[in-house]
Amino acid sequence: MIGILRARLRLGHQTIAFPGGAARLPARFRGRPALAPDRCAAGCAACADVCPTGAVLGTGAGGLAIDAGACVFCGRCQEACPARAIVFTRDHRLAMRAREELVVRGDAPTLARALDGRMRRLFGRSLKLRQVSAGGCGGCEAELNAAGNVQFDLGRFGIQFVASPRHADGLVVTGPVGANMRDALRRTWEATPAPRLLVAVGACAISGGVFAGSPVCGDGLDGAIDGVPVDLYVPGCPPHPVTLIDGLLRLLGRLEGDRPESLAGAP
Ligand code: SF4
Numbered sequence: 001m002i003g004i005l006r007a008r009l010r011l012g013h014q015t016i017a018f019p020g021g022a023a024r025l026p027a028r029f030r031g032r033p034a035l036a037p038d039r040c041a042a043g044c045a046a047c048a049d050v051c052p053t054g055a056v057l058g059t060g061a062g063g064l065a066i067d068a069g070a071c072v073f074c075g076r077c078q079e080a081c082p083a084r085a086i087v088f089t090r091d092h093r094l095a096m097r098a099r100e101e102l103v104v105r106g107d108a109p110t111l112a113r114a115l116d117g118r119m120r121r122l123f124g125r126s127l128k129l130r131q132v133s134a135g136g137c138g139g140c141e142a143e144l145n146a147a148g149n150v151q152f153d154l155g156r157f158g159i160q161f162v163a164s165p166r167h168a169d170g171l172v173v174t175g176p177v178g179a180n181m182r183d184a185l186r187r188t189w190e191a192t193p194a195p196r197l198l199v200a201v202g203a204c205a206i207s208g209g210v211f212a213g214s215p216v217c218g219d220g221l222d223g224a225i226d227g228v229p230v231d232l233y234v235p236g237c238p239p240h241p242v243t244l245i246d247g248l249l250r251l252l253g254r255l256e257g258d259r260p261e262s263l264a265g266a267p
Pocket of ligand 1: 047050051052053055056066070071073075077078
């Protein structure tokens with residue numbers, strides 16, 4: 001017993017300081033791309049040519065744009081660009097409220113807007129979510145699991161995953177919403193009491209990701225449940241737990257525009 005207590009004391013406090021302090025992102029983390037369209041050489045489309053998901057929406061001085069909702073953050077476009085017009089920063093703040101806000105251009109980043117006052121009062125201090133894997137590979141699901149571990153401790157914000165949609169305030173959906181999951185997802189949504197939230201996590205749930213265009217795999221959550229709108233999009237392949245936590249806290253109005261320590265040194 002004494003040995004266990006000593007080991008526990010040696011471990012110390014493991015939970016990250018985020019959002020008050022550093023997010024402790026891994027060295028190879030890729031966050032929001034910073035674009036410099038004025039560096040694009042005329043007629044060059046090297047970035048678009050190597051993109052596996054069609055996430056480079058336009059090239060050139062007037063049109064360079066990346067859809068963070070389709071991007072799998074592979075870094076190929078950055079490597080392919082001789083002018084360094086695309087550089088992936090360590091900015092984890094990728095979650096947005098509207099699909100079109102996920103398109104990154106050369107301008108200043110926007111941040112996810114909060115819910116209206118009534119929804120913030122309802123969910124701001126206690127939010128229970130049911131996760132639905134709608135054809136995901138397991139990557140996003142693993143990161144959602146990680147969000148609840150001792151390092152990220154999503155529960156300290158009053159946000160927890162629950163076992164039944166009947167106990168939930170909303171659904172968190174991963175995967176491209178394949179044909180075999182559509183009915184199950186719709187019935188899970190109907191079993192969730194209103195008012196309720198719908199959150200799309202990962203490139204597949206947002207746009208179909210690498211599966212986009214497949215009639216079997218699906219093109220993501222938009223329109224998958226009889227026109228129900230998505231309340232929060234969390235990009236990534238998979239998203240880092242800090243990106244998820246940041247998005248949920250902004251949605252609940254508990255985190256507003258700031259420059260956390262984790263962004264120090266980012267372009
Ligand atoms: S990082 Fe994103 S935009 Fe760039 S090539 Fe990969 S998927 Fe396409």
